[in-house]
Amino acid sequence: xxxxxxxxxxxxxxxxxxxxxxxxxxxxxxxxxxxxxxxxxxxxxxxxxxxxxxxxxxxxxxxxxxxxxxxxxxxxxxxxxxxxxxxxxxxxxxxxxxxxxxxxxxxxxxxxxxxxxxxxxxxxxxxxxxxxxxxxxxxxxxxxxxxxxxxxxxxxxxxxxxxxxxxxxxxxxxxxxxxxxxxxxxxxxxxxxxxxxxxxxxxxxxxxxxxxxxxxxxxxxxxxxxxxxxxxxxxxxxxxxxxxxxxxxxxxxxxxxxxxxxxxxxxxxxxxxxxxxxxxxxxxxxxxxxxxxxxxxxxxxxxxxxxxxxxxxxxxxxxxxxxxxxxxxxxxxxxxxxxxxxxxxxxxxxxxxxxxxxxxxxxxxxx
Amino acid sequence: xxxxxxxxxxxxxxxxxxxxxxxxxxxxxxxxxxxxxxxxxxxxxxxxxxxxxxxxxxxxxxxxxxxxxxxxxxxxxxxxxxxxxxxxxxxxxxxxxxxxxxxxxxxxxxxxxxxxxxxxxxxxxxxxxxxxxxxxxxxxxxxxxxxxxxxxxxxxxxxxxxxxxxxxxxxxxxxxxxxxxxxxxxxxxxxxxxxxxxxxxxxxxxxxxxxxxxxxxxxxxxxxxxxxxxxxxxxxxxxxxxxxxxxxxxxxxxxxxxxxxxxxxxxxxxxxxxxxxxxxxxxxxxxxxxxxxxxxxxxxx
Numbered sequence: 001x002x003x004x005x006x007x008x009x010x011x012x013x014x015x016x017x018x019x020x021x022x023x024x025x026x027x028x029x030x031x032x033x034x035x036x037x038x039x040x041x042x043x044x045x046x047x048x049x050x051x052x053x054x055x056x057x058x059x060x061x062x063x064x065x066x067x068x069x070x071x072x073x074x075x076x077x078x079x080x081x082x083x084x085x086x087x088x089x090x091x092x093x094x095x096x097x098x099x100x101x102x103x104x105x106x107x108x109x110x111x112x113x114x115x116x117x118x119x120x121x122x123x124x125x126x127x128x129x130x131x132x133x134x135x136x137x138x139x140x141x142x143x144x145x146x147x148x149x150x151x152x153x154x155x156x157x158x159x160x161x162x163x164x165x166x167x168x169x170x171x172x173x174x175x176x177x178x179x180x181x182x183x184x185x186x187x188x189x190x191x192x193x194x195x196x197x198x199x200x201x202x203x204x205x206x207x208x209x210x211x212x213x214x215x216x217x218x219x220x221x222x223x224x225x226x227x228x229x230x231x232x233x234x235x236x237x238x239x240x241x242x243x244x245x246x247x248x249x250x251x252x253x254x255x256x257x258x259x260x261x262x263x264x265x266x267x268x269x270x271x272x273x274x275x276x277x278x279x280x281x282x283x284x285x286x287x288x289x290x291x292x293x294x295x296x297x298x299x300x301x302x303x304x305x306x307x308x309x310x311x312x313x314x315x316x317x318x319x320x321x322x323x324x325x326x327x328x329x330x331x332x333x334x335x336x337x338x339x340x341x342x343x344x345x346x347x348x349x350x351x352x353x354x355x356x357x358x359x360x361x362x363x364x365x366x367x
Numbered sequence: 368x369x370x371x372x373x374x375x376x377x378x379x380x381x382x383x384x385x386x387x388x389x390x391x392x393x394x395x396x397x398x399x400x401x402x403x404x405x406x407x408x409x410x411x412x413x414x415x416x417x418x419x420x421x422x423x424x425x426x427x428x429x430x431x432x433x434x435x436x437x438x439x440x441x442x443x444x445x446x447x448x449x450x451x452x453x454x455x456x457x458x459x460x461x462x463x464x465x466x467x468x469x470x471x472x473x474x475x476x477x478x479x480x481x482x483x484x485x486x487x488x489x490x491x492x493x494x495x496x497x498x499x500x501x502x503x504x505x506x507x508x509x510x511x512x513x514x515x516x517x518x519x520x521x522x523x524x525x526x527x528x529x530x531x532x533x534x535x536x537x538x539x540x541x542x543x544x545x546x547x548x549x550x551x552x553x554x555x556x557x558x559x560x561x562x563x564x565x566x567x568x569x570x571x572x573x574x575x576x577x578x579x580x581x582x583x584x585x586x587x588x589x590x591x592x593x594x595x596x597x598x599x600x601x602x603x604x605x606x607x608x609x610x611x612x613x614x615x616x617x618x619x620x621x622x623x624x625x626x627x628x629x630x631x632x633x634x635x636x637x638x639x640x641x642x643x644x645x646x647x648x649x650x651x652x653x654x655x656x657x658x659x660x661x662x663x664x665x666x667x668x
Contacts (some may be wrong), residue, residue, distance in 0.1 A: 032465040033409055036472075040575060084590065084647055088464070089408035089582045096579030097634040100627035103501065107624050208416070208479070212472035219465050249480075256483040262476020269469060279459055 004130075007142045009247045011128045012261055014148035015201045016213050016239030021155045022194050023218035023239075024232045028170050033088065034073065034191070035214045037095035038198050039207035041072035043102030050110070058143075062199055069195030072098060123206030123258045144204050151200045158193050159232070162186070167228055205258045212262035213239055220269045223276040238268050296333040298363060299323055301342055304352045305360035314349045378618075380505065385614040387507045387515055388629055391571050391580060392606025394519040395564040397526060399581030400588065400595075400602045401557055404537045408585075409464070410452075410558065412578035413471040415565045417448030419478025419574060422499055423485060432496075434514050438566045441499075445562040448474055453555065475574070502573030504614065504625035515567045522563040525556070526599075533557055534595055571610075572626035580606065583633040590644035605640075609633035 045068025425440025613629030
């Protein structure tokens, strides 16, 4: 692995960690699509910064983009506050218009300069080792590492300082307001930090990867744990793993690094979606099956307890009629009930064991 | 005949661009209305991004750039994305907006991987593919417009056939279920129709701006009426007008891309409607309220 590879990978890990920290709150507060909106809406800001500085300039680009991000957030809220436009629709009106304005400005005034609209969508993290930060005569190494490191530091400070306040404002805004922190203030602080992160990460990885790194690792962590602190840790871990594995995939396929990192966040999410023991689809459907069998076994036991020794009522074939079970299901339930020792089966007739009688008795007491 | 109108009818490029944009406006206006009324305004955004890997895979598998093959690929991956999205929302505790973001960014990221893989694998350019990112309406040819027209007609025919069902599903899904309608499949059908609108829009306005094509006409139309039928017709009209306006602006001015001009025209109509539509506009409502207040004061004194 060359030096330049290492810089690219490290840049990816730093961005992923910075994004995942904030993403956790976005996912919990149901504001994930604001990340998408901001990441597109900053394009006209970057163009205006380019125009004011007469060329690519880090500070002007940053300020322009941050201003555009704030305009986007304020615009969406203003539209929502008119009560004429729903939340998603408000986002869908504001950010494409701003993105269109950006592409319009580029093609009208900068058609022949290098302000590539493609880079807006998928960035150029590949070249992060080439951009060197030089202050005075001093060479400080790759610029991207400094920017992303600073973002990570800002976000860590933010989450560290306001951990309790953010937690309260996220899970119980009413209580937060009653205790005297303003949930609205927390909201705007979060939006500001998010805009800054998006702007910083945008130059390296483009609009879409910012969205992927903010939302997907946090959502993955949300499927894996019920504790906020663990969710933040897992989100950062998944983000960093996606960055590293995505970089390796991109090298192997000779394809876009940003795209591969986004794809890997999707792979991790897919794994958690299917196999998370807590909230995964497989575990969920197994739980559902267990519950169905449990309730069915309970009805079976109660039915048998209500008709002790009645030949017609205890026949397995009769259950299909009496309890309206599908034949396959009825067989499955009786087999499980026999295996678990609630029922015995002789010549197609069922009888309760002591354990089965006890269960039916308990049920009668609880009702 | 004014020269612009003359060009609109007889100039090959302008005619195709304007027709394509108008078709897109009509279809996305109507289907977007359902999406917006069901509070799923950003569904189109997610689905348009999700179409990219399908386009690339279709090209990788067939080595063909014919619009039908690529759009079929787009529709296929958009449809897969729809199913994943509905599944995440239904069966996990992840909220809808996060699910949209997940589908959008991971599918699009995968699409970018495929796009860069294709462009570096063979030296032949993939120029036919990356125009789907930003849309290049100027490259629309007659075959594209015909493909769009066929797809659009199919989608609108489905809306006409299922109008009553979609209406009840949109406004009162619980009531729809209690009547015995299968709301799950209907919901999938409606979302699949939105995939068709997205596929039509990819080449004209591109992935990013597609979100506005679905949301804008619906929001504008909603301000003028409280009736679904009227709203659909108005949304189609708004979509078509902004499509043609964007096409005309971009062709008469040099170096202006069509997609962004369509969206900017649409945005003007949206804000005008929000401000001044008699039924729900902000200014008329403010006017009504201040008159009521004045009447109240008078009655009191």
